[in-house]
Amino acid sequence: MTAERASEATRAGSDRRSLLVDALGVVSIVGVLVGLYLALLWAPTEAVMGDVQRIFYFHMPSAWVALGPSFTVVFVCSILYLVKKDLRYDRIAAASAEIGVMFTTITLVTGPLWARPIWGAYWTWDPRLTTTLVLWFIFVAYLMLRASSSPGHKRARLSAVVGIVGWVDVPIVFMSIRWWRTIHPLLINGQGMNLDSSMAFVLMYCLAVFSLLYVYLLIIRVRQEELGSRVDRLRQQLLMR
């Protein structure tokens, strides 16, 4: 009777958690749609760049999610894995790296689409653009390394080393527009944010909503990694028989 009640309580807890995750997913997607409305219709048109400046409201939050939470979680979880040898950290790092690559891809594609009408060229080997492209290559290599090796501690150790070394490029990307001569806009300087208040509001809103979307994607991807490792264990179990 007690075991039955405990199992029922566990199931109820798991159902409640799933419901919360689903709610987070709905809130994130609706939030992104509201962000789309704010960016395309509500925000005022920029005086010099015109409508194409509106790309920036999704470009910068994508860059923030990739460089901020995504690759930093890879870095922290890679260190935790090397210290504790717990594969849970490896799974979180892998999930976060994948999301980071997806958001870096968005950043690298939307940037040139803004640059073409403003700079007159899709791409220049500017320090910010180049270091971001290098970061993308490093984490694509990280994902390829994982995809081409079998699951286990050896893969986790190798991935953790790549994840830690790769993260070193994140502060370089961030500081590149301060360290070197660049044509990339500098939004935040010593005097604060170079933006009109309603533009700053839309940007802050999009940053918050993209962060929420990152949390949702991370939760579902970590769960998927756990399911994958359960499938691998069962496969091993069958092979041992």
Place this chain on the structure above:
Amino acid sequence: MSDIGFLYAGYGVIWVVLGVYLFTIGRRQAGLKRDLERLEREIERES
């Protein structure tokens, strides 16, 4: 392409990348669930 064209292309790319990623996650999830059920059935049959 006009400025508006670049703007639409930018937002179009964002939604395509996000959509493809969510679709991939969904497909991977369905595949894992199928594998899990099949393996559990095999283990049950063998025990």
